[in-house]
Amino acid sequence: MANVADAPKDSFRLSMLLYDTRYRSLTIQVFVFFLFMAGAAWLVDNTMRNLEALGKDFDFGFLWNRAGYDISQRLVEYTNDSTHGRAMLVGLLNTLLIALLGCMAATVIGVLVGVLRLSRNWIVGRLMTVYVEVFRNVPLLLWILLIYAVFSEATPAPNAFRPNPETGIADRSMFLDAIAVTNRYTALPNPVFSRELGWLDLGLFYVNMDVLAVIGAVIAGWFINRAVKARATRIQEATGERPATWWSSLLLLAGLPVAVLLALGFHLEFPELRGFNFVGGLNVSNSFMALWLALSLYTGAFIAEIVRAGILAISRGQSEAAFALGLRPGRTMNLVILPQALRVIIPPLISQYLNLTKNSSLAIAVGYLDLRGTLGGITLNQTGRELECVLLMMLIYLAISLVISAVMNVYNSAVKLKER
Amino acid sequence: MTKSVFLGTLTVAGLAAGLASAATLDDVKARGELNCGVSTGLTGFSLPDANGNWTGFDVSLCRAVAAAVLGDGTKVKFVPTTGQTRFTALASGEVDMLARNSTWTFSRDTDLKLDFVGVNYYDGQGFMVRKDLGVTSAKELDGATVCIQTGTTTELNLADWFKVNNLSYTPVAVETNAEGEQQYAAGACDAYTTDASGLAATRAAFADPENHIILPEIISKEPLGPAVRHGDNEWADIVRSTLNALIAAEEYGVTSANMEELAANSPNPEIQRLLGVQGDLGKMIRLDNDWAKRAIAVGGNYGEIFAATIGEATPIGLARGLNAQWTQGGLLYAPPFR
Structure with a gap:
């Protein structure tokens, strides 16, 4: 073999690109790359020509034009005088809201069902099997439509809550005088602060300082509590006696946020029927509820299977060992099985989160104005900029997915088996 | 580099539909069928009946164009489009015209x-509410x-209207x-808003039309009309002429019943030119001289179509109003056939 290393450098011939294994793979790669680029160039060229033939240009200027339409659910300031770009932001935030709440609910449902499906209680186990099989084997769109239909057909109109002028009694009364489920929306009490701390201008939108203060209090309480517990552990290790921390934990985790809430004059504004609709409270539209429930239940069924697979992947010896140490079944699950199962669970869980986020674009079926509904729906239609809107929408969904993926991968590397 | 690849890949999805051909007339003739974009179902305007035959005011226009171009009013493929898909369907060439x-x-x-x-129906936006709501304006x-x-x-x-008010x-x-x-x-909503004609059609389809009222306010101008792709003037001329022929026919008193008789005996040169007895109007739009005759024969003139599909004798019960001939105080005014 020494001959190969000693081969003279000047003996390179063109045919070696094909016949010499040292160069052949490179040749093939360059060839494939050129084919790929040619294909891509053809597509771009074809698009340009077609656009030109249709007399259309490629321009994102419409994003700064007046949108002219209204959006019922908006998390940031928006009127029909706002721009299409602003409408896109409103849609994007609606997408993120449904994705966030959906992922949270799906995780809770998934973990619960996944664990319960392994239950030794026969009926509980079978019920969970039925849930998983029913939900993951029927298309998501049908679930969304079904739940939406149930909400809009089986619930009373807001009018039914109006007292009859003769008898003074309404057909329906509000649950606890605070919640009304109607065929348009669910009217809930609205949390408000009587002491306004003002609004923080973030450039694109404003954030309520009161809400920030409460969130800050929760986080601060959590961190201080951790420090207190760490100190208790240090004392325990030094003296063998652990000082009682439950009261300080309670104070920090619950007392601090409650104190801040009270200081800011937190109270609930109850919805009341005035005119055509409930006002004063928080009206959560049925399209949102239907979409949220359907996405959570559907994805929850998949997550349940992932959780079950993760738990079954842990060898039986682990739980036997935990039992041998005298741990109760609940603590065995929490302290021994689940932490190990997480390593198996997290990677497929990421895909489920991504699926849920992308599936939220089915919102169009129930008229929930998410990114697909605003940018890819009304804006696209009113401006006629199909290519621009669809490209922008795809880029945004891609960006959201990559961010979720990145965050979950960070978490994954935190829980995965550390090899030293 | 990767960016352009990425954009290129996206393009496939963005522009899957083929390039719209310039000569729509040749395409339609070669195909032997007119692709006409209609709504997904609006009583009186375009709705398939129990046998799957499309009928209605807009549908009649498609049939008239098919009759003028292909000689047969049944050679139409109706493509239901939603408010969101209609213009894309037209721009991509999926349909030849939109009615x-x-x-x-x-x-x-x-x-x-x-x-x-052109405009085949002068409309305006209105509101429909349930009568027991007690709203009158x-x-x-x-x-x-x-x-x-x-x-x-x-x-x-x-x-705009809610903002202004x-x-x-x-x-x-x-x-x-x-x-x-x-x-x-x-x-799920207190009021439904769309064009007043659409409201009338929707109300007519209810089991209890008497429990719903259409509020008096008309908040916009909605000239509804057939549309074609920009850039194919020849095809645009054909669709425009067909619509104008239907309108002019009513003005001159040409109906599907008396058409043959008028063609033979009418002393009016305008009618003679319209029905292709005199002049060569058909050739000017690359059709034969009987084109308008065939178009009128399918469903009658504008007035006959109106009466049969959405007029006062039908459940929809729309009055002619703005859609009467200019001689009757309406806005319908076809250019002279000369």
Whole structure:
């Protein structure tokens, strides 16, 4: 073999690109790359020509034009005088809201069902099997439509809550005088602060300082509590006696946020029927509820299977060992099985989160104005900029997915088996 | 480099539809069938019956064009389009023309690269509410929930009108008229808004039309008309001429019944030219001279079509109003056939 290393450098011939294994793979790669680029160039060229033939240009200027339409659910300031770009932001935030709440609910449902499906209680186990099989084997769109239909057909109109002028009694009364489920929306009490701390201008939108203060209090309480517990552990290790921390934990985790809430004059504004609709409270539209429930239940069924697979992947010896140490079944699950199962669970869980986020674009079926509904729906239609809107929408969904993926991968590397 | 690859890949999805051909007339003739974009179902305007035959006011226009071009009013493939898909369907060449109560606006005519060739129904946007709501004027709709078809001009008018009148409302977006009908009937919205003709048609389809009223306010101008792709003037001429022929026929008293007789005996040169007895008008739009005769023969003149599909004798019961001939105080005014 020494001959190969000693081969003279000047003996390179063109045919070696094909016949010499040292160069052949490179040749093939360059060839494939050129084919790929040619294909891509053809597509771009074809698009340009077609656009030109249709007399259309490629321009994102419409994003700064007046949108002219209204959006019922908006998390940031928006009127029909706002721009299409602003409408896109409103849609994007609606997408993120449904994705966030959906992922949270799906995780809770998934973990619960996944664990319960392994239950030794026969009926509980079978019920969970039925849930998983029913939900993951029927298309998501049908679930969304079904739940939406149930909400809009089986619930009373807001009018039914109006007292009859003769008898003074309404057909329906509000649950606890605070919640009304109607065929348009669910009217809930609205949390408000009587002491306004003002609004923080973030450039694109404003954030309520009161809400920030409460969130800050929760986080601060959590961190201080951790420090207190760490100190208790240090004392325990030094003296063998652990000082009682439950009261300080309670104070920090619950007392601090409650104190801040009270200081800011937190109270609930109850919805009341005035005119055509409930006002004063928080009206959560049925399209949102239907979409949220359907996405959570559907994805929850998949997550349940992932959780079950993760738990079954842990060898039986682990739980036997935990039992041998005298741990109760609940603590065995929490302290021994689940932490190990997480390593198996997290990677497929990421895909489920991504699926849920992308599936939220089915919102169009129930008229929930998410990114697909605003940018890819009304804006696209009113401006006629199909290519621009669809490209922008795809880029945004891609960006959201990559961010979720990145965050979950960070978490994954935190829980995965550390090899030293 | 990777960026252009990425964009290229996206393009496939963005522009899957083929290049719209310039010579629509040749395409239609070669195909032997006219692809006509209609709404997904609006009583009186375009709706398939129990046997799957499309009937209605807009449908009649498609049939008249098919008869003029292909000689047979049944050689039409009706393509149901929603408010969201209609213009894309036309621009991509999926349909040859659109007869789908679409409002002629400046930006659609220019920026969307469509050509509206005329107006076949002068309409305006109205509101329908349940009678027991006790509302008699749209100005009493403060705080109401309003069902609205997305992607339409009505959506923008609604926002403007409520803003101008300083009223608040909650929009409920629906995709098609059928969905709007269902949401309104289920009580998911207090009011349903669309073109007044559409409201009348929707109300006629209810089991209890007497329990719903259409409020007196008409909040916009909605000239509804057939549209074709921008850039094919020859095809635009044919669709425009067909519509004008139907309107002119009513003005001159040419009906599907007396057409043959008038062609033979009428002393009026305008009628003679319209029916192809005199002159060579058909050749000027690359058709034969009987084109208008065939178009009128399918469903009659404009007035006959109106009466048969949406007129006062039908359940929809629309009065001619603005859609009467100019000689009758309406806006219909076909250019001379000469």
